[in-house]
Amino acid sequence: MRSLISHIFAGVMVMAASNAAAAPPSIITQGKGAALACASCHGVDGAGNAQAGFPALAQLPPAYFAKQIADFKAGTRTHPMMTPIAMAMSAEDTESGARHYASQARPKNEASTADPAVIARGKNLAINGAWDRNVPPCFKCHAVDGLGVPPAFPPIAGQHAAYTVSQLQAWKTGARTNDPQKLMKTVAEKLTDDEIHAVADYLATLGTREKGNE
């Protein structure tokens, strides 16, 4: 009998938890003060926006998400829009936002209009790298499916090309420096601008994955 009650109780708790998970936290939908609602740029589902270059956040490892917010706060990563937003986010906002986006399915992008030859070149870099220049393949660290290796390596498959280009360029020029051990800087600075575009175009063609992975 006690066992039955505890089962029912557990069931109720699970339902309550799943209801809570189903409703996005207010930081996503409402924002808070100077912190615009995350969804206004990144979508409730974390799909981001291809045209505007707002990054997809779906399935970002929570620890990675939290580190980026902390880095914006500390000034070790800067962005005209994200810095003030991060400054206004509490630890709780960060945690609930991270948890929400980690649970979203990776977005499915529109079919790419990029030149297939360019995509093929990007694919080769992502899978094989250019070891003769000490450029490891993207997928050596971001996993063979490009969906990331928590906690430190975020998913890159399905990321919008404009965003991937902007970040690789930022590492290359030194505008972004919050990569651990300069792991991204060392790669980006060896890539030509053409290669950066090719690999970004290829990665944008990937990324349809079911929910459930961090």
Place this chain on the structure above:
Amino acid sequence: MNKAIGYLFCALALGGMVSGCDKPPSPPKTTEPAPVATAPAPAPVAVAPTQFTPPAESEIPNNEYGDAVLLGKNIFVNTQQYAKGFVGNGMNCANCHLDNGRKADSAPLWAAYVLYPAYRQKTGRIDTIQSRIQGCFLYSMNGKPPALDSKEMTALVTYHYWLAKGAPTGVKLPGQGYLKVPKPAQTPDMARGKNVYENNCAICHGANGEGIQARGEYAFPPLWGKDSFNWGAGMHRVDTAAGFIKVNMPYGLGGTLSDQEAWDVALFMNSHERPQDPRFKGSVAQTRDTHHDENCLYGRSPEELAASIERKAEAGGEAAAGQTKPAPEQLEGYSPAISH
């Protein structure tokens, strides 16, 4: 079960301070006249002046032969999936042979292929490339070697052969094996090695060397523990690991660690427990004395290893002055490859 017991025994008996390595090749028994002391040192096996470049992947032919090359490559890159029954840990061949076995100074397959058959001290026989690959499965993959005529072995050899297209046989090509990193100024040290590990390696290989899995597969390989290479693998040697690390680690940052850091972190990595040497027959001391030289921590404390490295360096200096014996790798037919 035996493996588990061996593993446990190893870890318990040696308090996690065991690592291993293989005996260095001793001067071979040979019918060729031994060089006399007054003669000039024998010339090393001819070394091709330029870097060998294996064919591009796009050149794999679209026929039955190409199919075998491709299967070999797939086995090599994703051994966990394509040679599942032969692997007993979490490793893939390409973890230690980077760029799918193409990268110089990462034991490239094209350089290995052209050096076999060769006599190896480790096995005490002439090894063919096939039996050499079997050794990889037994030690580095902690598994069960595929049979010589198996589909897997045929595909792997075909992949080796294709990568070596145009390479001269019997020649030690530049980039063969792993770099020999000079002995550092200071004796390799555990505390410094731990520090190097935490600052450079842990982000991918985990705080405890356990590797990192994503979606049920190892995205980064375990460096010690039950899913790593065993005590018979070449990488358990501190000198070999230092050579791999110096050139290749971390990804994209190869060459940035100093020689000292490479030795220190190799010592630290190989001081941890790992699956038992398959040649173990009940006594760590006996296994050590039979199969492990002074380049590893199998049945040996880091302090004992440090002392032996010092002794070896002194002895090496004297031997270099004398030059009475050729190094085994300078003799034709003797594998210059590191023991595996």
